[in-house]
Amino acid sequence: MGGLSGYEIAVVSDTSTIPALLATPGFERTPFQSPSWFDAWFAVMQPSGMDCFVGVIRKSDSGQPLFLLPLVRERCHGMTVLTLPDRGVSDYHAALVSPEFAPDAETMDRLWGALVAMLPPADILSIERVPPETAARMHLAHRMRPSNFSAHQLPIDADFATIRERRFDPSNARRLAKNRRKLEHKGNLTFDIVSGPEALADLEHLLDWRQQRFQDAMSDRDAAIQRSFYRRLVEEGSLARVGRLRLDDSLIGGCLGLAEGGRILILMIAYSKSFANWAPGLLTFESCMATAAGLGFTVFDLTIGDESYKQFFGTDCVGLLELRQPLTLRGRAVLAALDLKPKIRCVLERLGLLDFVQRLRGRRPPKTEKRPKETETQ
Numbered sequence: 001m002g003g004l005s006g007y008e009i010a011v012v013s014d015t016s017t018i019p020a021l022l023a024t025p026g027f028e029r030t031p032f033q034s035p036s037w038f039d040a041w042f043a044v045m046q047p048s049g050m051d052c053f054v055g056v057i058r059k060s061d062s063g064q065p066l067f068l069l070p071l072v073r074e075r076c077h078g079m080t081v082l083t084l085p086d087r088g089v090s091d092y093h094a095a096l097v098s099p100e101f102a103p104d105a106e107t108m109d110r111l112w113g114a115l116v117a118m119l120p121p122a123d124i125l126s127i128e129r130v131p132p133e134t135a136a137r138m139h140l141a142h143r144m145r146p147s148n149f150s151a152h153q154l155p156i157d158a159d160f161a162t163i164r165e166r167r168f169d170p171s172n173a174r175r176l177a178k179n180r181r182k183l184e185h186k187g188n189l190t191f192d193i194v195s196g197p198e199a200l201a202d203l204e205h206l207l208d209w210r211q212q213r214f215q216d217a218m219s220d221r222d223a224a225i226q227r228s229f230y231r232r233l234v235e236e237g238s239l240a241r242v243g244r245l246r247l248d249d250s251l252i253g254g255c256l257g258l259a260e261g262g263r264i265l266i267l268m269i270a271y272s273k274s275f276a277n278w279a280p281g282l283l284t285f286e287s288c289m290a291t292a293a294g295l296g297f298t299v300f301d302l303t304i305g306d307e308s309y310k311q312f313f314g315t316d317c318v319g320l321l322e323l324r325q326p327l328t329l330r331g332r333a334v335l336a337a338l339d340l341k342p343k344i345r346c347v348l349e350r351l352g353l354l355d356f357v358q359r360l361r362g363r364r365p366p367k368t369e370k371r372p373k374e375t376e377t378q
Helices: 018-022 035-048 105-118 132-137 160-167 170-186 196-213 220-236 273-278 280-294 329-351 354-360
Strands: 002-004 007-012 051-059 065-076 079-083 124-130 145-155 189-194 240-247 250-260 263-271 299-304 316-326
Touching: 002 105, 007 105, 018 035, 018 051, 018 065, 035 220, 051 105, 079 329, 124 132, 124 145, 124 329, 132 316, 160 280, 170 189, 170 273, 170 280, 189 196, 189 280, 196 220, 196 240, 196 250, 196 263, 220 240, 240 280, 250 273, 250 280, 263 273, 263 280, 273 280, 280 299, 316 329
Parallel strands: 079 124, 263 299
Antiparallel strands: 002 007, 007 051, 051 065, 065 079, 124 316, 145 299, 145 316, 189 240, 240 250, 250 263
16 A cells, blocks of 8 residues: 555455445446446456456545546456456446545646556556546546547437427438338337336347347357346346337337436447338437436437437537556557557558558458449449
8 A cells, every 4th residue: 555645545456345345425437337337247247257456545544535446457469458347338437536536736647656556467557438527537637648439418408399409410300200100100109218127128129139230249158248237237227227119019129228317328229120111229219318308317428439320319429538558568569559550551541552551461352343334334
């Protein structure tokens, strides 16, 4: 344990005490670092034997924790990486910070240097997808750089009809209204939000549809682990919500989200392919927004991912931040190489050599002669 300017620094590695430490009340955090999220995460993910730690900054006089940085140690492409608990389910990374934690910049730099020096052996410390307001709260924004990820958020600052008129792409709004009318002619189209055990059966449908859609992007093992995690999170009932778009008694689309404070965050959306012609996924989003507005939520957060449909709803794009810090010479070399990759790509593009290099590396098939125009139009 180290000390500095009225603070004490420690790294906790006892996995039997970590969940309780992270559940300490009074911290500002994102829903992805809430006690309910961590309870489900550690129950499902940690039994695999993953090394877990928490970096702690506390008051030296009272022992009160002020800053908690949860970390796991993973192997990635031959490197040992310390990162936040994720395994493909967490959209935002953040430390847990007490409102009383207000060091000046010089003190924070010294505290951070001392904390990093106490971390367990690893090549790289990686904190990804940090919202800007969270980076400021962590007093680490000056150490971060723009991430490749963005968040997409819609402020609910008026009634839904007004938001729809101001924000939605007009042509897509008309298309959604037309599809909604067509489905309403087929039966009783309803949307509601449920949680807890009542939501589990519909959650299974959503996860089945999602797995069918992304079956090539995830191994069966990882899909099973994520399914167990989401099932536990929904069953607990305090954080997760399942939105259900139903035609009569049949589920045709739905979403899984988190509800905390005035914010609702959408983690996934899925729908029955049998109704794909009527865009049930987009109708689910629209219905969920309307319901969130009616329930008094102030932010509808579509989280990360730059899918074009998010622009249909007029969301604000929020650039996220990241901190990648080398802890060894090997880590420094790898991060330097990663920083050079986009610069090398830009140079190759300017020289007109990118396609040639990618073909040499087997990344792109060789060019073929263009067929005669009359053959293309036959």
